[in-house]
Amino acid sequence: MSDRRLEGPVRIVGAGLLGASIGLALRERGVDVILDDVSPSALDLAIDYGAGRPAADGDLPALVVVCVPPDVVARVVAAELAAHPIALVTDVASVKVAPLEQLRALGVDLSRYIGSHPMAGRERSGAISARADLFIGRPWVIAGHDAISYGRAAQVEQLALDLGAIPMEMTAGEHDRNVALVSHTPQVVASLLARRLSGATDSAVALAGQGLRDTTRIASSEPELWVQILGANAEPVAEILAAFRDDLDAMIAALQQPTAPGARRAIAESLAGGNAGVARIPGKHGQASHFSQIVVKVDDTPGELARLLTDIGEAGVNMEDLRLEHSPGAQIGLAEISVLPEVEERLVSELSARGWKIAGAFA
Amino acid sequence: MSDRRLEGPVRIVGAGLLGASIGLALRERGVDVILDDVSPSALDLAIDYGAGRPAADGDLPALVVVCVPPDVVARVVAAELAAHPIALVTDVASVKVAPLEQLRALGVDLSRYIGSHPMAGRERSGAISARADLFIGRPWVIAGHDAISYGRAAQVEQLALDLGAIPMEMTAGEHDRNVALVSHTPQVVASLLARRLSGATDSAVALAGQGLRDTTRIASSEPELWVQILGANAEPVAEILAAFRDDLDAMIAALQQPTAPGARRAIAESLAGGNAGVARIPGKHGQASHFSQIVVKVDDTPGELARLLTDIGEAGVNMEDLRLEHSPGAQIGLAEISVLPEVEERLVSELSARGWKIAGAFA
CATH class of the missing domain: 1.10.3660.10 (6-phosphogluconate dehydrogenase C-terminal like domain)
Known part of the structure; x- marks a missing residue:
């Protein structure tokens, strides 16, 4: 892992969910972000949201991040490589083999291109759904190839790290499979x-x-x-x-x-x-046995859940996860609290002592 | 809908997740619950959990609820009809046509049997996972047939209502499809x-x-x-x-x-x-457009989420739903709060004023 920091400006092409989210996250870190989009209204919206600024004459981006739909990735990457002769260019498309093959077919110099793919997204799209912390804790695939140097690749890895993601190196073919x-x-x-x-x-x-x-x-x-x-x-x-x-x-x-x-x-x-x-899926949601769950009844009135969580905090217990079950029309909800197994018993007794109704507790 | 109350005792056959949950819920309402199970250890466990008491000589249950696996439902229902000649017998199996047909084939008197199916469950099984509020706000299908009287059927409907469920009448065939x-x-x-x-x-x-x-x-x-x-x-x-x-x-x-x-x-x-x-799925999770979502950054430290919810309560806003996104290893989480669209703007400004970082807000 490199410890070099990104030195701006960073140019982002495509101001949708991913482009605007990367822009927001880099802006938070004080990086100068240049935004571009074929749609002037999409561009204006993302700029209004604070995701970056319009391009200006004399801009010399060190890094270009292409955040456009898969069909046009190769064309846009090729254009950016030509327009910014010293910049490293990456893209964030969900497929990695096809753009690389298309770029090879176009005969572009691949020594300044490396594909990547942050495993983050939402059902919602557009800059309006962008979040600076979309990438926090998410895998970010760096899809290497023979023509790129380790030093170049490390720049994209640093981008991922700066945005809170977890870089993972694999080939384009591995990624796609x-x-x-x-x-x-x-x-x-x-x-x-x-x-x-x-x-x-x-x-x-x-x-x-x-x-x-x-x-x-x-x-x-x-x-x-x-x-x-x-x-x-x-x-x-x-x-x-x-x-x-x-x-x-x-x-x-x-x-x-x-x-x-x-x-x-x-x-x-x-x-x-x-x-x-x-059972092969890692992470807390995949390994239910990793945490204990305590289910507490919560009235559907303002402040009730806050009161519960305050009581949990005052018991000195860190909640690992929280899930609400709340049926439409019901006047009561259930809060399923995940905690480390060793604190389950103590938390149940502390909450009961404070008058909470425990509906269940499970290892 | 009948306004009659259940008059105990209620006999529950099968002390697994559903049987023990029904027992817990009825016990909370002061109903005398008799539990039975082919497995003595399962029965003891459910009794230890407070889901009911063992059968005793002279018990005259008014209602028998059969909570056994689908394969043995008809056999157990037939045995219960024979053993308790004045009781109404229902079952809670996930299929309704096959047990009814098997009972017809056995030639039993169907005027005291009506199938039902609470649409509630968990991935976990057994009395150890039972919860008195498992049925709150959930549909509970009452699968009628020609040989049952409205008065009898209303008794099962009352059971569903007493447990907080929403009774829904349909034929066994409709239910199964x-x-x-x-x-x-x-x-x-x-x-x-x-x-x-x-x-x-x-x-x-x-x-x-x-x-x-x-x-x-x-x-x-x-x-x-x-x-x-x-x-x-x-x-x-x-x-x-x-x-x-x-x-x-x-x-x-x-x-x-x-x-x-x-x-x-x-x-x-x-x-x-x-x-x-x-888009055909009803309820808040199916109709995302029904509520506005506000996404707030929350540090992964005890009490932070409680502080957020307290601030929401103090703003006088009722939260319709809450979802936490929390990646393993990340020091920060995102709380996605659902509220009525008309309060979204005000809540965003109140939370921002209190120093919360809003990662996004969506209609």
């Missing part, structure tokens, strides 16, 4: 699952619970952007979906003849395979 | 998607984000229970999965030839269909 599995395939599956609800009766959707909401949440993503992402990473996604379809075919066959020999076993193996797969 | 769509199909899809992660490299799962976590969370459910649920509702689930597979085939074909005429359009239509489907 990885995101096909953990991002692009889930997007397709969620969209196709949600699509089944289009013709649903009111009586069916009235029964919707948290499981359906969670499995379909990302299906509200922008089709325009995802058509480009999927189009640019089609082969790895198609491969994973084909394997998924084989499992699906086996499941459908078993359900069509549920009393046939082996049917129950086939269903059980699919479900157990899902258990094994979800 | 509805849950096939909103619960059973999402379970299968999440399991099959998670299964793709079984052989994932560390470098792939290191890139996992909230989208993957949400889409696969329910894949950690118990295979033993779900084999029974899916087996008992196989036909409606297989039908929906077959339609899902048709969409999947079209998507795979488009991705295998992403530059062929019509490929991009096919992908876009699938994604747009997902947008339309997810």
Whole structure:
């Protein structure tokens, strides 16, 4: 890891969610940020939000960050390399092989280009949704290639570090296969699952619970952007979906003849395979056993949750996570508090002593 | 809706998550609860948790609630009808057609049986995970049939109301088709998607984000229970999965030839269909436009979130929902606060005045 600091100005091309968020984060660190966008109104909006300033004659950016949709990444990167002959150019697109191949085909000098991909985003888009802390604690892939020097690559790594992200080096091909599995395939599956609800009766959707909401949440993503992402990473996604379809075919066959020999076993193996797969996901939400959960009843009135959290703070306990369950129309909510297992018992007794109703506590 | 109150004792057969939760909730209301379970240790555990008492000679339950796995529901219901000749018997299984048909085949008197299904659950199972407020604000399906009187059915409706749930009447067939769509199909899809992660490299799962976590969370459910649920509702689930597979085939074909005429359009239509489907889900999480979201930076130290919520309460604003984003290892979290759109602007200015850093605000 390099300890060099970014020396501005940094030029950001594309003032959407990612471009404006990078701009906001760099501005917070006092970096001079030049913003550009093909849409004058998008540019004005991002400047109004404080994400940077317009370009001026004589600007000599040290770093150019291209934050445009995947379809136009290579063209914009090539133009930026030509326009700023001393700058390092990176992009933040969700696919890395296609832009690199297109740049090679265009014959550009790759010694000043390195692709990257911050694993951060939202269902919402545009500068209006930008946040300076969008990247904090998120992986930021640096997709190296033979023509780039370590020193150059370290500059992009420093950008990621400056924005609070965790740089991860991998090849463009590795990146694309990885995101096909953990991002692009889930997007397709969620969209196709949600699509089944289009013709649903009111009586069916009235029964919707948290499981359906969670499995379909990302299906509200922008089709325009995802058509480009999927189009640019089609082969790895198609491969994973084909394997998924084989499992699906086996499941459908078993359900069509549920009393046939082996049917129950086939269903059980699919479900157990899902258990094994979800256990592979790291992080607190993937490893439920890492923290203890305490569930507390909270009245739906202003200040009640604050009072609970104040009591937790006064007990000297650091909350690792908090999840609210709150049904529409209900006058009561449940706060599920994650804490280190060793403090669970003490917190339960302290909260009970302060009159809180504990609905449950789980290791 | 009847205004009669439950007159105990209520007998609960099956002391797992649902049985013990119903027991806890009824005990809170002062109802005499008799618990039974084929497993003496499960029964002892639930009694230790305060979910009820053991059966005694001379017990005359008015209501029996059968909370056993789908495969044995009909057998247990039949036995309870025979053993308690004046009691109304209901069950809470996730499927309703198969138990009813099995009871008909057994020739039992259906005038004292009505199936029901509280749409509440957790990934965790057993009395150890039971909560008295598991049912608050949740739909509770009452699956009527010709042989039951309105008066009898109203008793189960009253049970649902007493536990804070929202009774919804529908036929067993409607119920099974509805849950096939909103619960059973999402379970299968999440399991099959998670299964793709079984052989994932560390470098792939290191890139996992909230989208993957949400889409696969329910894949950690118990295979033993779900084999029974899916087996008992196989036909409606297989039908929906077959339609899902048709969409999947079209998507795979488009991705295998992403530059062929019509490929991009096919992908876009699938994604747009997902947008339309997810918009059908009611409730605050489904209708993001219903509330405004304000995102505030919160240091990861005890008491900080409490201080934020106190400030919100002092501004006189009622928070509709709260979501924490908190990356492992990060020293900062983001609190996403949902409020009525008309108070958004005022809250942003009040919080800013109190020194809070607003990372974003969205309609």
